[in-house]
Amino acid sequence: MAQQTLPQIPIKKGEPAYKLWIFEPGWKGELPLILNPRQLAEQKRAAILPGHRLCAGCAAPIIVKLASFAFRGPTIVVNATGCLEVATTIFPYTSWAVPWIHNAFENAAATASGVESAIKAFKKTERLPWDHVDVVVFGGDGGTFDIGLQSLSGAAERGHDFLYILYDNEAYMNTGIQRSGGTPKYAWTTTSPVGSVLPGKTQHKKPIADIMVAHRIPYVATATPAHWLDLMKKVRKGIEVNGPAFIHALSSCDRGWRHDTALAIEVSRRAVDTCYFPLWEWTPEKGYMLTDRSLSIARNPKLKQPIERFLEVQGRFKHLLRPENRHLLKDLQEWVDKVWEDLLNRAVNAPR
Amino acid sequence: MTEAVKTPHIPLEKQKLLTVNGDEAVAWAAKQSLVDVVAAYPITPQTIIVEKFSEFVANGEVHTEFVPVESEHSAMSACVGAAAAGARAFTATAANGLALMWEILYIAASLRLPIVLAVANRALSAPINIHCDHSDAMGMRDAGWIQLFVENVQEAYDTTIQAFKIAEDERVLLPVAVNLDGFFLSHTLENIHILPDEAVHEFLGGYRKVPKVKVDYFDEEVPLMLNPARPLSFGPLDLYDYYFEHKMHQVEAMKRVPEVVREVNEKWYELTGRKYGDGILVPYEVEDADIIVTVLGSTGGTVRHIVKKLRREGKKVGMVRIKMFRPFPHKELAEILKNAKVVGVMDRAISFGSYGPSFLDINTALYDYKKKPLLVNYIYGLGGRDAPPELLEKMFNELLSDAEKGYVENKLRFLGVRE
Ligand SMILES: Cc1ncc(C[n+]2csc(CCOP(=O)(O)OP(=O)(O)O)c2C)c(N)n1
Ligand code: SF4
Ligand SMILES: [Mg+2]
Numbered sequence: 149m150a151q152q153t154l155p156q157i158p159i160k161k162g163e164p165a166y167k168l169w170i171f172e173p174g175w176k177g178e179l180p181l182i183l184n185p186r187q188l189a190e191q192k193r194a195a196i197l198p199g200h201r202l203c204a205g206c207a208a209p210i211i212v213k214l215a216s217f218a219f220r221g222p223t224i225v226v227n228a229t230g231c232l233e234v235a236t237t238i239f240p241y242t243s244w245a246v247p248w249i250h251n252a253f254e255n256a257a258a259t260a261s262g263v264e265s266a267i268k269a270f271k272k273t274e275r276l277p278w279d280h281v282d283v284v285v286f287g288g289d290g291g292t293f294d295i296g297l298q299s300l301s302g303a304a305e306r307g308h309d310f311l312y313i314l315y316d317n318e319a320y321m322n323t324g325i326q327r328s329g330g331t332p333k334y335a336w337t338t339t340s341p342v343g344s345v346l347p348g349k350t351q352h353k354k355p356i357a358d359i360m361v362a363h364r365i366p367y368v369a370t371a372t373p374a375h376w377l378d379l380m381k382k383v384r385k386g387i388e389v390n391g392p393a394f395i396h397a398l399s400s401c402d403r404g405w406r407h408d409t410a411l412a413i414e415v416s417r418r419a420v421d422t423c424y425f426p427l428w429e430w431t432p433e434k435g436y437m438l439t440d441r442s443l444s445i446a447r448n449p450k451l452k453q454p455i456e457r458f459l460e461v462q463g464r465f466k467h468l469l470r471p472e473n474r475h476l477l478k479d480l481q482e483w484v485d486k487v488w489e490d491l492l493n494r495a496v497n498a499p500r
Numbered sequence: 501m502t503e504a505v506k507t508p509h510i511p512l513e514k515q516k517l518l519t520v521n522g523d524e525a526v527a528w529a530a531k532q533s534l535v536d537v538v539a540a541y542p543i544t545p546q547t548i549i550v551e552k553f554s555e556f557v558a559n560g561e562v563h564t565e566f567v568p569v570e571s572e573h574s575a576m577s578a579c580v581g582a583a584a585a586g587a588r589a590f591t592a593t594a595a596n597g598l599a600l601m602w603e604i605l606y607i608a609a610s611l612r613l614p615i616v617l618a619v620a621n622r623a624l625s626a627p628i629n630i631h632c633d634h635s636d637a638m639g640m641r642d643a644g645w646i647q648l649f650v651e652n653v654q655e656a657y658d659t660t661i662q663a664f665k666i667a668e669d670e671r672v673l674l675p676v677a678v679n680l681d682g683f684f685l686s687h688t689l690e691n692i693h694i695l696p697d698e699a700v701h702e703f704l705g706g707y708r709k710v711p712k713v714k715v716d717y718f719d720e721e722v723p724l725m726l727n728p729a730r731p732l733s734f735g736p737l738d739l740y741d742y743y744f745e746h747k748m749h750q751v752e753a754m755k756r757v758p759e760v761v762r763e764v765n766e767k768w769y770e771l772t773g774r775k776y777g778d779g780i781l782v783p784y785e786v787e788d789a790d791i792i793v794t795v796l797g798s799t800g801g802t803v804r805h806i807v808k809k810l811r812r813e814g815k816k817v818g819m820v821r822i823k824m825f826r827p828f829p830h831k832e833l834a835e836i837l838k839n840a841k842v843v844g845v846m847d848r849a850i851s852f853g854s855y856g857p858s859f860l861d862i863n864t865a866l867y868d869y870k871k872k873p874l875l876v877n878y879i880y881g882l883g884g885r886d887a888p889p890e891l892l893e894k895m896f897n898e899l900l901s902d903a904e905k906g907y908v909e910n911k912l913r914f915l916g917v918r919e
Contacts, residue, residue: 171728222728237736247726250735251580251607258574262581265565269536269587272563302570
């Protein structure tokens with residue numbers, strides 16, 4: 149591939165959309181945040197290029213693509229070990245149009261701390277040829293809720309300027325669908341199988357975004373690829389704040405969730421419609437604010453769907469729909485309702 | 501041991517006299533080396549390094565970004581991120597901290613990042629113990645790092661600066677660990693000479709310069725770093741079709757290390773008037789020696805003291821301090837040892853169920869020689885157990901009587917342990 153240049157916005161007719169992002173030293177400005185779908189399609193290039201080997205129907209690359217549409221300029225991406233990392237960079241190929249580093253599984257935030265500190269040192273000594281270089285991390289739920297929580301918490305406490313995007317497919321997918329701290333209660337995984345005694349995972353999902361709120365970093369939000377405008381706006385905000393920002397993006401996995409490959413967006417939508425995965429953002433100034441569909445549901449509770457709507461399309465929950473497991477379903481519904489209610493009480497823009 | 505040069509570029513009177521311990525000496529070296537990022541976590545006996553460095557940061561004496569990470573795992577991870585972004589990165593640790601870094605040590609070396617790590621050597625748990633041995637360093641033996649061991653505080657300073665030069669040399673591009681014995685060096689005050697800042701800057705060529713590489717999708721050579729102007733992917737998945745070749749790159753890089761270490765040692769000599777053997781091995785009284793003892797680290801000083809004493813008594817003894825343990829100087833060391841009658845190999849660590857780590861290498865080094873010395877492995881000093889002169893003299897006397905007998909009964913001996 150010959151060397152190519154960005155930004156050429158709009159993309160010239162006939163040019164491929166897959167090009168490396170080149171910011172020549174001295175480049176100034178800010179890439180526009182385009183929210184009009186037609187302009188977006190015509191003018192934006194994603195930081196993830198075609199040809200990667202994530203499964204058909206995987207939501208992870210959609211999240212990355214949407215997030216990268218919201219990048220504002222020179223950006224370095226850090227990736228934790230997991231599906232996204234292994235499937236986008238099988239040597240000698242790479243799908244990344246921006247500088248990208250994978251270090252290990254549990255240290256994406258620490259690695260980003262180092263990258264960001266290097267950028268700061270360069271800036272201090274006038275060796276950085278751009279006004280700013282943004283650092284964006286992508287980590288899976290295993291790499292974030294579990295093994296990487298310490299390094300994330302440490303980096304957040306130290307206040308490094310980076311955006312951490314958790315793509316949460318609710319299990320260790322890369323190693324073959326094992327339960328994580330992000331796996332919901334009663335979900336089947338290969339280490340929380342549904343047996344004659346145990347009904348899948350027996351613990352609830354960890355409230356990771358609230359844990360990040362408790363760090364009182366400048367910006368925390370939730371997102372899904374189905375609510376794409378919401379996601380892009382949140383990514384831009386997360387990049388713009390000075391200091392750590394965290395976005396918890398639900399990332400459906402057809403292999404692990406056991407659903408049809410065409411349902412990534414549908415199942416994400418249902419996660420929000422059932423209030424299983426509410427959309428919100430939080431800043432230290434304003435507190436919790438519902439966004440997008442979740443704000444609509446808060447205003448019009450009739451829109452809230454029963455949890456079955458989320459579960460029924462996924463094989464990992466199919467045992468919950470059996471008549472003898474009605475009490476489990478009820479338990480899960482009560483948990484969802486309680487968490488949603490708590491959120492409504494906290495959200496400053498929820499109707500009282 | 502240092503030899504005096506007639507006219508060093510910076511004569512001794514232009515060097516500043518400092519009374520510092522080994523940790524402080526390392527911190528001074530890092531300070532003068534224009535390090536961009538220091539990420540570190542406290543652990544005895546290394547802590548003084550980060551404390552001292554934090555003072556430099558707090559007083560605005562350095563441009564360095566200091567990252568007070570929440571663990572050593574994150575310290576090395578942040579160094580990897582920083583070095584991949586093109587920065588000069590430094591960290592320091594010991595024992596359990598080094599063990600916690602282990603996973604990322606391999607990644608740093610495999611990504612060819614010229615990070616410098618000071619290890620204030622300390623015994624590994626359990627039982628928890630804060631004192632010196634080399635079991636921590638030996639745990640990273642196979643990680644792909646250059647491992648240097650120093651004998652005194654002056655050498656700790658000198659070697660830390662040299663380490664950046666070695667690591668960043670385009671023939672090398674490997675991380676370097678500078679090992680200084682916990683407490684014996686880390687906490688022991690010595691008078692040392694340090695260079696003026698500018699002399700160190702000049703020696704290192706200023707800030708880190710990132711090498712350029714050819715990548716097939718660019719028409720030109722591009723800097724090997726995370727660079728928005730020429731994006732590269734660092735740390736991809738690499739399977740059976742390429743991994744082995746990439747490991748061969750590390751094998752080849754290691755082969756080029758000795759010449760670079762020798763050059764750097766010579767350049768340092770010209771600049772400061774100080775050198776340590778050829779930078780790799782520091783032999784003493786070996787030419788006609790029947791008995792040669794090999795040793796790493798600060799014990800070298802005591803061994804030399806005994807060699808002097810025994811020489812005065814007319815005994816043909818000598819020693820070699822192994823300054824560079826990885827890559828191991830098999831050939832060079834074997835050439836020194838081959839004519840001795842008995843070689844005593846001192847290891848301040850043990851591979852349980854086997855011998856000491858340097859003993860294994862020295863056996864390998866000598867295997868192909870027809871005429872070769874008998875070998876004895878002395879495990880000593882575990883958990884900071886002292887190795888006083890009398891004990892080392894006893895060792896030499898044992899070796900002398902082995903030489904007289906012409907055979908060795910017990911190859912693996914434990915020095916200074918209660919029965
Ligand atoms: C220290 C360490 N432990 C275990 C692994 C094995 N491992 C690699 S990826 C992975 C799961 C990743 O799960 P997640 O973070 O949820 O990402 P996903 O693959 O689901 O996208 C595991 C367990 C590893 N690479 N490193
Ligand atoms: S296993 Fe799941 S998360 Fe991984 S690539 Fe496939 S669909 Fe995506
Ligand atoms: Mg996952």
